[in-house]
Amino acid sequence: ANGVVFLPYLDGDYTPNNDPDARGCFIGMGTRTTKNDMLRAVMEGVGFSILASILLIRKLGGKLDEIILTGGVAKSRLWLQIIADISGCGISLPEETEGAPFGSAILAGLGTGVFASYDEAISRMVRISRDVVTPDLANGELYRELFAVYQGLYPRLADTYGNLARIRRKYG
Numbered sequence: 001a002n003g004v005v006f007l008p009y010l011d012g013d014y015t016p017n018n019d020p021d022a023r024g025c026f027i028g029m030g031t032r033t034t035k036n037d038m039l040r041a042v043m044e045g046v047g048f049s050i051l052a053s054i055l056l057i058r059k060l061g062g063k064l065d066e067i068i069l070t071g072g073v074a075k076s077r078l079w080l081q082i083i084a085d086i087s088g089c090g091i092s093l094p095e096e097t098e099g100a101p102f103g104s105a106i107l108a109g110l111g112t113g114v115f116a117s118y119d120e121a122i123s124r125m126v127r128i129s130r131d132v133v134t135p136d137l138a139n140g141e142l143y144r145e146l147f148a149v150y151q152g153l154y155p156r157l158a159d160t161y162g163n164l165a166r167i168r169r170k171y172g
Contacts, residue, residue, distance in 0.1 A: 001040040002034075004026055004037045004040075005150055006025070006038070006041040007022070007024055008045040008046050008049050009023050009024050010023065015049075015056060016052050017154050019161060021165035023161060027153060043082050044146065045150070046073070046079075047085075048086060050083055050086070051147060067084075067089045068092045068093065069091060070094060071099050071100075075097065080132070085140065086147065088135050088137075089135065090135070091131075091132055091133040091134075093132045094127065095129065102125075106125055
């Protein structure tokens with residue numbers, strides 16, 4: 001993103017910072033920053049947020065080497081590649097990428113007796129294509145450096161987020 005970093009805290013950051021006052025921001029913009037730089041920074045910021053969650057899961061003893069994505073991000077090959085490159089994980093996709101509506105349909109099937117159990121519903125309805133996107137390790141060094149910048153931004157901005165939230169509450 002040509003040196004632009006985006007913090008995707010549009011409605012707070014709950015993992016790993018647990019800060020409802022955090023808000024999104026762009027860092028590193030200049031007069032030559034383009035819309036494409038900003039769009040890519042948003043995609044990378046979401047990827048960095050996913051990596052922060054993966055690292056927390058691993059720190060707590062979980063194993064995570066594959067990411068399964070649904071929704072809008074699952075429709076963008078570029079975004080999937082960015083997330084794979086940042087996380088170092090393969091990206092897998094369900095055949096049905098509309099996660100929330102599809103999940104609601106499965107729950108409706110459970111509620112109406114079409115499926116006897118959650119496990120039956122999943123085994124009959126969910127199909128996953130594995131390793132649809134694999135990480136490009138050549139991008140790893142760049143993303144490791146950018147992730148270090150990304151991780152350093154929240155601690156530096158935490159007081160600012162709190163101050164802005166107090167002002168919003170007072171005058172909003």
